[in-house]
Structures are given as C-alpha cells and as structure tokens.
Amino acid sequence: MGALGRGEQVQPKVFPYQIAFNLIPQIGSEQYLGYTSEEMKMQNEGRKIMHLPELKVSCTCVRVPVVRSHSISVSCHFDGPVSVEEARAAIAAAPGCRLVDDLGAKKYPMPLDTSDQDLVFVGRIRPDLTDPNGLALWCCGDQIRKGAATNAVQIAELLL
Numbered sequence: 001m002g003a004l005g006r007g008e009q010v011q012p013k014v015f016p017y018q019i020a021f022n023l024i025p026q027i028g029s030e031q032y033l034g035y036t037s038e039e040m041k042m043q044n045e046g047r048k049i050m051h052l053p054e055l056k057v058s059c060t061c062v063r064v065p066v067v068r069s070h071s072i073s074v075s076c077h078f079d080g081p082v083s084v085e086e087a088r089a090a091i092a093a094a095p096g097c098r099l100v101d102d103l104g105a106k107k108y109p110m111p112l113d114t115s116d117q118d119l120v121f122v123g124r125i126r127p128d129l130t131d132p133n134g135l136a137l138w139c140c141g142d143q144i145r146k147g148a149a150t151n152a153v154q155i156a157e158l159l160l
Helices: 037-049 084-093 148-159
Strands: 030-032 070-077 097-099 120-127 134-141
Touching: 030 037, 084 097, 084 120, 084 134
Parallel strands: 097 120
Antiparallel strands: 070 134, 120 134
C-alpha cells in the first residue's frame, strides 16, 4: 500500500501537484491570453491538419492520471443542422474511427479501451443545447499510436 493509501501526504516530484486522484488543468507554460503552450499547439495543429486556417477552436488541456490515450470533449458547430443519427453514421463509416455510443448501456470511449491501437473511439454524441446547428461528443485515442506521426503517414498515403 502506498503513502496515499495510508492517508499520508505525498510530495509531488514530476508535476507541481499530486496527480493521483487529481486533475491538473495546465499542460505546458502560459503562452497567449491565459492559454498554455499545449492548448495553443492543439488549436494550431487542428487548423493545419484540416487545412482550415480560420477554424475557430478554444480548448482547455488537463493532465489526468491515466497511462495512455488522450481524451477530448468536442463541441462542433455547423452551417446547418446535423442530426445525431447523421453524425453517428458518418463516424461509424470513417476510417480510423470506432463509434462507441450507447449511454443507456454505459458504452462510451474511455482511455483504458483505446490504448495500444490506432483507432479513435467517438461517442456521447448529442445535440449542443446552446446551438441548433451544433453537436457535442467525446473522443479517446492512443496519443502514441494515433498521433501526429500516424496522421502524417495517413495524409501522405491519401496524397499519393
């Protein structure tokens, strides 16, 4: 049993705060208007990968105590209405994605399920209650297996 299990204080060594049983809402250093370097990187990479330099992105990166797989909550805003059913069908047909979306059966993307593979799991698809042309969803994927390097190879394959 570790120090936390015994109710003892733990001095953080890697992060500025204890990570076990905690979340740290900062990854990287402060960079722009209160956003961190990791948040700005995520925003800029998304625009670059999608070839959408005007894409509006606002994110908060949080350090969570999991070994692998990044997770993101996404709020999508479209020019017109997109139904949950249309989104589910598109995601289910998308290469590299796996639809895992059954809240009633407690089936949704989680880091434990997405580690050690190239697939990105997408679920919790629901209407955005603040935008009639919006959807909210949740994604998880192994950041080492399905990250910038894999994306670069897949984009190159599409271009060839």
